Amino acid sequence: MMSKKCKYAIKALIALAEHYEQGNLFTADISKAQNIPKKFLEQILLELKHAGFLGSKQGYGGGYYMKKNPTEITVADIYRLFDGNIALLPCVSLLRYESCDDCQDEAACTLKREFAKIREQTRLIMVNTTIQSFLTHEK
Amino acid sequence: MMSKKCKYAIKALIALAEHYEQGNLFTADISKAQNIPKKFLEQILLELKHAGFLGSKQGYGGGYYMKKNPTEITVADIYRLFDGNIALLPCVSLLRYESCDDCQDEAACTLKREFAKIREQTRLIMVNTTIQSFLTHEK
DNA sequence: TTGATACCCTACTTATTCGATAGTATTTAT
DNA sequence: ATAAATACTATCGAATAAGTAGGGTATCAA
Numbered sequence: 204m205m206s207k208k209c210k211y212a213i214k215a216l217i218a219l220a221e222h223y224e225q226g227n228l229f230t231a232d233i234s235k236a237q238n239i240p241k242k243f244l245e246q247i248l249l250e251l252k253h254a255g256f257l258g259s260k261q262g263y264g265g266g267y268y269m270k271k272n273p274t275e276i277t278v279a280d281i282y283r284l285f286d287g288n289i290a291l292l293p294c295v296s297l298l299r300y301e302s303c304d305d306c307q308d309e310a311a312c313t314l315k316r317e318f319a320k321i322r323e324q325t326r327l328i329m330v331n332t333t334i335q336s337f338l339t340h341e342k
Numbered sequence: 343m344m345s346k347k348c349k350y351a352i353k354a355l356i357a358l359a360e361h362y363e364q365g366n367l368f369t370a371d372i373s374k375a376q377n378i379p380k381k382f383l384e385q386i387l388l389e390l391k392h393a394g395f396l397g398s399k400q401g402y403g404g405g406y407y408m409k410k411n412p413t414e415i416t417v418a419d420i421y422r423l424f425d426g427n428i429a430l431l432p433c434v435s436l437l438r439y440e441s442c443d444d445c446q447d448e449a450a451c452t453l454k455r456e457f458a459k460i461r462e463q464t465r466l467i468m469v470n471t472t473i474q475s476f477l478t479h480e481k
Numbered sequence: 482t483t484g485a486t487a488c489c490c491t492a493c494t495t496a497t498t499c500g501a502t503a504g505t506a507t508t509t510a511t
Numbered sequence: 512a513t514a515a516a517t518a519c520t521a522t523c524g525a526a527t528a529a530g531t532a533g534g535g536t537a538t539c540a541a
Contacts, residue, residue: 205430217452238444262538263486291344305377313476324467328460337452382501401509402515
């Protein structure tokens with residue numbers, strides 16, 4: 204299960220993607236429309252901005268807008284930003300490898316092969332689902 | 343990422359599967375061999391027993407043994423037992439559906455379709471990986 | 482130039498979960 | 512009887528989740 208923060212981020216990105224290249228949206232409006240606590244949403248949008256997905260305009264009449272193309276933002280990107288690794292074990296993570304605390308001889312680890320397969324399948328589907336995927340109204 | 347509890351469970355199951363139909367193993371021996379805190383492992387084995395995967399024998403010379411066939415225990419089973427839903431959102435969970443707190447009109451939810459797809463792909467690979475999969479030494 | 486609007490940033494809070502540990506009870510072979 | 516092993520309950524400290532609080536800063540309109 205993903206965190207609410209991550210879910211809120213995706214919902215906000217979808218809302219912003221619906222206005223791609225059509226100016227900015229207010230945090231308050233997204234908050235109301237998507238039923239996300241405003242102060243919490245502020246933090247989320249800021250993180251998305253720092254990660255390069257969004258741009259913003261400050262002051263009166265300001266707001267957030269999509270900076271990257273919605274076709275180029277994947278669920279994998281957002282999941283990694285807010286919830287961390289896609290892999291189920293640190294030792295099979297593609298981008299953030301770490302050895303497991305309890306692993307004494309990684310070469311002899313019986314888990315790696317299968318969990319690497321699981322990670323790869325999961326990663327592929329998450330990379331192939333973009334913000335744009337949520338917008339296209341086809342079956 | 344899966345919890346350590348879940349990882350330990352899978353490691354213990356693999357160890358027990360290596361002795362399938364060859365009597366029981368002591369918690370203490372699995373603990374040492376797999377580098378899992380013994381008292382923590384006790385809880386885990388007990389849960390696996392209650393879930394029907396293991397059997398046990400009490401008293402002197404007792405221990406745990408595989409009850410189900412290792413080919414019939416999937417990573418999905420163990421993940422669901424210790425870490426919960428495979429689905430990233432409660433509303434697309436196959437076995438434990440719940441509506442999302444923030445969702446006002448589920449019929450109009452823009453997230454469901456894509457996250458249902460992600461859940462299904464993830465589920466399939468996890469269901470197709472069994473405890474036996476970790477034992478077969480092929481590439 | 483001042484006030485309203487809106488983003489920017491940090492710190493705090495509260496509840497829950499994670500990863501264990503402790504201690505007792507019970508069963509069983511010898 | 513007693514030592515070895517599981518069975519079960521309770522507790523604990525640290526981390527994380529999900530928000531709240533309270534400002535600061537930029538912008539624009541009147």
